Amino acid sequence: MFKWFGKVNYTPYTKVSDFAQYLKDGYFMGSRCKKCGATSFPPRADCEQCMSGDFEFFEVSGRGRVHTFTKIVAAPTGFEDVAPYIVGVIDLEEGGKALAWFGDSIEEGDIEIGMEVQIVPQIFEELEEIKVYYSIERLGTTWSKVSSAH
Amino acid sequence: MTRVGIVGVGHGVFGRRSDATVQELAFEAFRDALEDAAIDRDVIDASVIGSVPEYHKQRSLAGVIQEYLGLVPKPTWLTEVACASGSAAMRTAWMSIKAGVHDIVAVIGCQKMTELSTAEILALMGRVGEVQWESGFGTTFPGYYAMFAKRHMHEYGTTREQLLDVAVKNHFYGAKNPYALFRKEITREKAMESEEVATPFQVYDCCANADGAACVILASEERAKEISTKPVWLDGIGCATATMSVLRRPSLVGLPSAEKAAAVAYEMAGVGPEDVRVADVHDCFTIAEIMAYEDLGFCKKGEGGPFVAERQTYIGGKVAVNVDGGLKAKGHPIGATGVSMTYEIAKQLRGEAGERQVPDVDVGLTHNVGGIGQYCFVQVMKRD
Numbered sequence: 001m002f003k004w005f006g007k008v009n010y011t012p013y014t015k016v017s018d019f020a021q022y023l024k025d026g027y028f029m030g031s032r033c034k035k036c037g038a039t040s041f042p043p044r045a046d047c048e049q050c051m052s053g054d055f056e057f058f059e060v061s062g063r064g065r066v067h068t069f070t071k072i073v074a075a076p077t078g079f080e081d082v083a084p085y086i087v088g089v090i091d092l093e094e095g096g097k098a099l100a101w102f103g104d105s106i107e108e109g110d111i112e113i114g115m116e117v118q119i120v121p122q123i124f125e126e127l128e129e130i131k132v133y134y135s136i137e138r139l140g141t142t143w144s145k146v147s148s149a150h
Numbered sequence: 151m152t153r154v155g156i157v158g159v160g161h162g163v164f165g166r167r168s169d170a171t172v173q174e175l176a177f178e179a180f181r182d183a184l185e186d187a188a189i190d191r192d193v194i195d196a197s198v199i200g201s202v203p204e205y206h207k208q209r210s211l212a213g214v215i216q217e218y219l220g221l222v223p224k225p226t227w228l229t230e231v232a233c234a235s236g237s238a239a240m241r242t243a244w245m246s247i248k249a250g251v252h253d254i255v256a257v258i259g260c261q262k263m264t265e266l267s268t269a270e271i272l273a274l275m276g277r278v279g280e281v282q283w284e285s286g287f288g289t290t291f292p293g294y295y296a297m298f299a300k301r302h303m304h305e306y307g308t309t310r311e312q313l314l315d316v317a318v319k320n321h322f323y324g325a326k327n328p329y330a331l332f333r334k335e336i337t338r339e340k341a342m343e344s345e346e347v348a349t350p351f352q353v354y355d356c357c358a359n360a361d362g363a364a365c366v367i368l369a370s371e372e373r374a375k376e377i378s379t380k381p382v383w384l385d386g387i388g389c390a391t392a393t394m395s396v397l398r399r400p401s402l403v404g405l406p407s408a409e410k411a412a413a414v415a416y417e418m419a420g421v422g423p424e425d426v427r428v429a430d431v432h433d434c435f436t437i438a439e440i441m442a443y444e445d446l447g448f449c450k451k452g453e454g455g456p457f458v459a460e461r462q463t464y465i466g467g468k469v470a471v472n473v474d475g476g477l478k479a480k481g482h483p484i485g486a487t488g489v490s491m492t493y494e495i496a497k498q499l500r501g502e503a504g505e506r507q508v509p510d511v512d513v514g515l516t517h518n519v520g521g522i523g524q525y526c527f528v529q530v531m532k533r534d
């Protein structure tokens with residue numbers, strides 16, 4: 001079900017496809033090597049450290065700081081209808097980086113490099129097919145389905 | 151092992167070349183290089199083609215080029231590492247001579263980019279990054295470099311004006327290059343009026359797609375001395391990679407692949423950045439040239455902005471950079487670019503660059519980046 005991930009998905013098949021199922025359920029997950037314990041976000045099936053293929057998902061807090069960002073005006077195919085959009089790279093608290101759109105909880109003018117933010121699972125509500133992603137939101141923002149589950 | 155010499159260089163006009171197929175573009179540059187070397191094509195042992203296949207309707211490009219150049223049945227092969235494909239062709243040709251497999255090899259960088267429709271270009275643009283975790287958010291080529299620019303501005307105080315100083319300089323020299331796509335000077339003010347692409351970039355921060363070809367003929371030391379009275383020596387050729395995903399890079403203020411490739415090339419050639427008087431660097435976006443100054447050691451990390459603002463990269467400054475107009479003004483037919491850079495530096499070292507000639511050059515350098523720094527090739531070139 002990795003085809004659920006992203007407004008446009010180019011990689012429907014992957015060993016970490018459960019990531020999209022977790023995201024749909026409101027969980028933001030990284031991967032952890034069962035052999036050596038090395039963690040990764042974005043998740044990967046095969047350990048970069050010890051090369052073991054035995055991994056498990058673990059929940060990442062999603063908290064982090066803005067490393068950099070840009071407002072993309074000239075959009076590629078499949079994104080014309082949402083342009084312009086602001087893309088950011090986030091340094092995650094538990095290590096690793098995530099790339100995502102800034103969501104509704106943050107005004108464009110308030111975005112600053114270094115600011116604390118929260119990655120939040122999202123569903124494209126307006127689409128009939130299942131499409132999930134995550135967005136960059138104000139610290140403390142929770143997804144409604146997440147908050148009730150916790 | 152033998153040294154490798156450049157004995158002939160050729161170049162075609164870059165731009166919207168609706169008059170020619172890709173093999174016809176390759177032929178222009180090849181014929182020009184043969185004339186420059188004053189050799190017959192029969193002495194060529196093999197060709198290496200640098201190009202990015204997805205822009206062409208013709209699949210397996212090396213074959214059609216080899217046929218059109220009249221080089222059949224000599225060996226040929228294609229190299230692809232995005233915008234550094236031409237330098238990868240240089241490197242594999244250089245390797246084949248170093249290894250003693252071939253004595254004389256023609257390297258042809260070529261690309262037709264304007265045959266695709268806007269829709270096809272936009273679709274390709276959407277897959278420039280790592281497609282599993284990044285492209286689903288609509289990332290673009292300018293978008294990635296814009297994020298480098300934002301971070302560089304944040305960490306080092308690099309300014310919008312300094313970014314545009316790169317564009318102004320490269321258009322200043324591009325206006326003097328007969329092969330360039332844009333042959334007119336621009337001002338910062340004009341650049342600031344151009345359309346927004348990805349903040350902080352506007353149109354004038356970005357290089358333009360183009361069609362074009364360039365050719366370099368390489369020879370073993372022995373053959374180079376027979377053929378040429380003034381061979382240019384390819385004494386250092388470094389190549390390194392960085393992660394495809396920007397999410398797996400520790401910082402976004404430079405290209406680690408460029409630093410590593412430069413270190414290898416300098417060591418092989420026995421020179422340092424202070425010896426380089428002229429360089430062609432990969433200015434696909436304005437920030438990319440500023441980061442190149444720093445990654446190559448022309449200035450300290452973070453000082454690339456003031457370095458261009460103080461005109462240190464104009465002729466007469468510490469190191470003349472992109473005095474052929476760079477990708478910015480010359481145009482960026484992606485497979486041709488690395489070979490075009492080699493052409494320019496060879497001409498400079500031979501003292502044949504006309505009104506753009508940098509005085510007293512013994513050592514020149516090329517810096518060709520693939521993608522968002524996933525690949526980088528640095529060449530150090532010398533004259534006797």
Ligand SMILES: [Zn+2]
Nearest residue numbers: 033036047050
């Ligand atoms: Zn492991």
